Amino acid sequence: MPPSTTPDLPDAETQIGWYQRMRLLRRFEQNAVELVDEGDIIGIVHEYVGEEAIAVGACAALTEHDVITSTHRGHGHILAKGGDPARMYAELLGRETGYNKGRGGSMHIADLDLGIFGANGIVGAGAPMGLGAAHMFKLRGEPHVAVPFFGDGAMNQGVLLESFNLAVIMELPVIFVCENNGYAITTPIGEMTRGELFERAAAFGLAAEAVDGMDVRAVYRAAAAAVARARAGGGPSFLECRAYRYSLHNVAKGVPREDDRPAAEQADWRGRDAIERLAGELTEEGLWPDGARAEIDDEVDAEIEGAIGFARNSRRPDPDSVLDHMYAVTYPGLPAAGWE
Amino acid sequence: MARELTYIAALNEALHQSFAADPSVIMVGENIRGVKRSETAGLDGAFGADRVIDMPISEPAFTGFATGAALSGGRPIVEFQVSSLIFVAFDQLVNQAAKLPLMLGGQRHLPVTYLIMGAGAGGGRAGQHSDNPYPFLMHAGIKTVIPSTPKDAKGLMIAAIREDDPVALFAPAGLLRREGEVPEEPYATPLGEGVVRRAGDQITVVASGNLVRKAIEVAETVAADGISVEVWDPVSLLPLDKAGLAETVAKTGRLVVFDDSNRTCGFAAEVSSLVAERCFHDLKAPIKRITRADVTTPFSNPIEYASLPGRERLEAAVRALLA
Ligand SMILES: Cc1ncc(C[n+]2csc(CCOP(=O)(O)OP(=O)(O)O)c2C)c(N)n1
Ligand SMILES: [Mg+2]
Numbered sequence: 001m002p003p004s005t006t007p008d009l010p011d012a013e014t015q016i017g018w019y020q021r022m023r024l025l026r027r028f029e030q031n032a033v034e035l036v037d038e039g040d041i042i043g044i045v046h047e048y049v050g051e052e053a054i055a056v057g058a059c060a061a062l063t064e065h066d067v068i069t070s071t072h073r074g075h076g077h078i079l080a081k082g083g084d085p086a087r088m089y090a091e092l093l094g095r096e097t098g099y100n101k102g103r104g105g106s107m108h109i110a111d112l113d114l115g116i117f118g119a120n121g122i123v124g125a126g127a128p129m130g131l132g133a134a135h136m137f138k139l140r141g142e143p144h145v146a147v148p149f150f151g152d153g154a155m156n157q158g159v160l161l162e163s164f165n166l167a168v169i170m171e172l173p174v175i176f177v178c179e180n181n182g183y184a185i186t187t188p189i190g191e192m193t194r195g196e197l198f199e200r201a202a203a204f205g206l207a208a209e210a211v212d213g214m215d216v217r218a219v220y221r222a223a224a225a226a227v228a229r230a231r232a233g234g235g236p237s238f239l240e241c242r243a244y245r246y247s248l249h250n251v252a253k254g255v256p257r258e259d260d261r262p263a264a265e266q267a268d269w270r271g272r273d274a275i276e277r278l279a280g281e282l283t284e285e286g287l288w289p290d291g292a293r294a295e296i297d298d299e300v301d302a303e304i305e306g307a308i309g310f311a312r313n314s315r316r317p318d319p320d321s322v323l324d325h326m327y328a329v330t331y332p333g334l335p336a337a338g339w340e
Numbered sequence: 341m342a343r344e345l346t347y348i349a350a351l352n353e354a355l356h357q358s359f360a361a362d363p364s365v366i367m368v369g370e371n372i373r374g375v376k377r378s379e380t381a382g383l384d385g386a387f388g389a390d391r392v393i394d395m396p397i398s399e400p401a402f403t404g405f406a407t408g409a410a411l412s413g414g415r416p417i418v419e420f421q422v423s424s425l426i427f428v429a430f431d432q433l434v435n436q437a438a439k440l441p442l443m444l445g446g447q448r449h450l451p452v453t454y455l456i457m458g459a460g461a462g463g464g465r466a467g468q469h470s471d472n473p474y475p476f477l478m479h480a481g482i483k484t485v486i487p488s489t490p491k492d493a494k495g496l497m498i499a500a501i502r503e504d505d506p507v508a509l510f511a512p513a514g515l516l517r518r519e520g521e522v523p524e525e526p527y528a529t530p531l532g533e534g535v536v537r538r539a540g541d542q543i544t545v546v547a548s549g550n551l552v553r554k555a556i557e558v559a560e561t562v563a564a565d566g567i568s569v570e571v572w573d574p575v576s577l578l579p580l581d582k583a584g585l586a587e588t589v590a591k592t593g594r595l596v597v598f599d600d601s602n603r604t605c606g607f608a609a610e611v612s613s614l615v616a617e618r619c620f621h622d623l624k625a626p627i628k629r630i631t632r633a634d635v636t637t638p639f640s641n642p643i644e645y646a647s648l649p650g651r652e653r654l655e656a657a658v659r660a661l662l663a
Contacts, residue, residue, distance in 0.1 A: 067412070101445030112447045117411060122435050128401045129436070132408025132416070139366070139390055139414075146408075159432070162401035169396065325446035326481060328504035331532040331579035335481065 007224040009217055010060075012287040016296070018060060018216050019282065022052040022275045023300045025076045028085055029247075031304050032075070032092060032106075036253050040312070041092045043252065045106050048076030050246035051179055053274035055080035057219025058147060058177050058239070061227040067115040067133040067146040069126030072107050073179075073245075074119025077149050082114050085303060089311035097314035103325060115144075123184075124150055124157030127176065131163055134172040145173040145230045147223075153184025155197050164204040164238070173230035175223065176201065176238040179213065185249045186260065201238035213241030214272045217281070244269035345522040347515045350490035351379040351455075354497035355417070357526040359387045362415060365501060366391045368402045369419030369455075379457070379511070380419070399425050403432035406452050407440065415451045415501060423459040423510065424471045434480040437506050449504040454482070455497070455511065460550055460600055461637050461648055462513035470637035470644075472549075472601045474510055478578045479605070483507040485531060485576045488552040490520035492575060495529025502528055512600075514550040532579035536588065540570035543594040543658055546585070546611055548574055551598050551649065558654045567662055577607060585611065586619050593624040594661050598654050603631040628657045 009015065029047040036045055048055070051073075059068070059080035070077040078088060083099075091098030091109050099109050110118030117133070120126040130146035137144040154160050155178065167174045178197055182189055189197075201208040207229070211222045219241055226237035246266070248257055259266070282288045326335045345353065359365050373384040373394045384392040395402040399420070406416035420426055426433060433454070441450050454477075461470035474484050483505055487493040493511065500507035537547075538556050547555035552573050559569035572588045574580055589595050595615055597608035608629040615627060633647045 103445045104443040108443045128404025129408030132405040133412040136412035159400040162398035325442045328449040334579035
């Protein structure tokens with residue numbers, strides 16, 4: 001059942017903001033890869049490049065009170081929900097000023113004050129937490145919603161399918177956003193799933209539809225309709241946003257970067273780039289003045305540069321703090337570390 | 341005369357008082373509404389279906405639901421109908437709830453209680469309904485308590501709900517219908533404080549949950565032969581009252597750990613290594629462990645019994661230590 005009303009697009013200024021955010025997401029990732037190569041980021045990073053329209057379009061329909069849960073490929077969701085690139089880079093670099101004080105890293109960045117429950121290293125695992133948040137909103141009579149993001153690969157995780165059912169029977173204000181980028185690492189989704197993903201969701205009783213995930217306006221419209229319905233007590237929905245990751249599944253220093261996906265397929269998706277698409281639309285419709293784009297791009301680069309500088313200048317956690325934050329309430333000998 | 345309640349009624353009273361005291365308390369689980377005699381009796385009638393939530397048979401989803409509710413200002417209780425069902429939800433328990441507070445860098449507390457009903461072997465319930473899987477949770481860093489009396493069942497239930505961290509409360513199958521004195525007013529039994537259940541000065545028997553009363557029975561039996569056994573109940577296994585443990589061992593100089601979980605990497609292994617590390621010079625004899633055998637709990641009565649830590653083996657160990 002597709003949403004009955006299609007919300008209008010917001011004003012030019014807001015849409016220019018979407019361009020800015022998408023650009024920020026992309027440049028954040030490109031710089032993160034450089035930081036991996038330079039040895040500043042230890043570990044792996046999953047780039048969101050190519051899928052920016054999904055996070056930005058969906059989060060454009062949310063407020064800071066709404067909750068999102070994210071994935072291993074989480075930087076884009078966090079930035080789209082208003083995350084601060086400086087504290088994110090600081091986290092990626094393992095600094096005390098990072099969002100998680102260097103205790104989480106790329107796959108766990110969270111900002112609870114912005115309703116960001118965190119990226120998550122386990123496929124599909126964030127979704128039920130979104131439901132718990134949605135229930136608390138309902139219980140307190142607050143009009144907020146929860147948006148679990150997850151990939152096509154998560155569509156075969158039991159906990160996610162359980163969460164679809166739970167959201168439906170509890171009539172929770174939840175919008176499931178499936179980022180179908182066609183692959184789970186090397187495996188095409190078509191090899192592991194039969195039928196359309198959104199139809200599977202519909203069978204659970206979710207209001208489900210497929211959306212062009214390379215079109216931020218389309219994602220926004222679908223998300224805004226679903227969010228409005230959820231806020232009004234109309235229950236949960238499911239958006240399958242079809243997009244493509246331009247880069248490899250992930251990057252780590254010294255690991256060869258070979259992409260075995262068909263070259264024509266890659267070129268085809270790149271030809272539909274969401275950032276170029278919105279830029280073209282803004283120009284065609286006369287919604288931004290000449291030179292606005294270059295100005296925004298420069299601002300974004302300056303922000304990124306400042307953010308990386310902040311991260312690099314921040315200190316790493318003190319080894320003596322290794323036991324911190326495991327518990328809210330500690331006891332003698334808990335957490336245990338040494339003889340005591 | 342002081343009021344007596346069954347263990348299960350004590351849990352029920354703790355839940356009612358906790359729901360009444362704090363509107364952020366909610367509970368999720370299977371078949372928890374509309375029940376007359378269980379630990380959740382009357383809760384939905386008193387507090388409504390939005391706070392006492394019957395869940396589909398989806399342990400991973402409702403465990404994760406509770407984590408999300410806790411991050412959003414709720415104080416959820418998750419009931420696992422059978423102890424082995426925690427394995428079904430292990431990702432949400434271990435990878436998510438247990439790890440989140442540290443990984444979030446302390447951004448939020450996670451006040452969740454896991455109420456694990458019918459833990460332990462109850463007689464003929466076979467391999468998938470007889471576990472006592474607390475070492476798994478303790479290994480993952482989840483605070484773990486095992487009340488051995490109705491009074492502690494109530495006090496620890498309330499304490500677990502009030503605690504700002506995940507806490508697992510194991511309610512042993514063998515204790516649920518037993519009666520004991522329970523104060524009427526709400527009270528919290530502190531975590532991390534062991535209790536001497538029977539004083540003695542020659543041998544310490546560490547026992548928790550359902551094994552406490554068995555250890556006391558053995559202590560009474562051997563007392564007839566002049567053997568003095570102290571029964572020490574850790575009450576809370578994580579945090580563990582290491583000072584209390586060291587104190588009783590220093591007093592008696594001999595230790596038997598009587599534990600109803602598996603032997604390898606089990607609770608008894610942890611207690612033994614702690615005592616060996618900290619109290620070596622107090623020991624007059626090697627430590628003994630009486631535990632489950634490292635086998636799947638078999639169904640048929642004689643072999644089920646043979647796999648479990650029983651009174652006879654404890655008695656033999658105690659006598660051997662003084663022989
Ligand atoms: C439950 C689980 N199984 C396996 C993995 C290893 N893994 C990490 S990402 C990934 C693929 C996920 O694919 P998808 O959900 O489509 O997300 P995408 O990477 O395409 O964004 C796998 C298998 C994991 N993190 N969690
Ligand atoms: Mg994918």
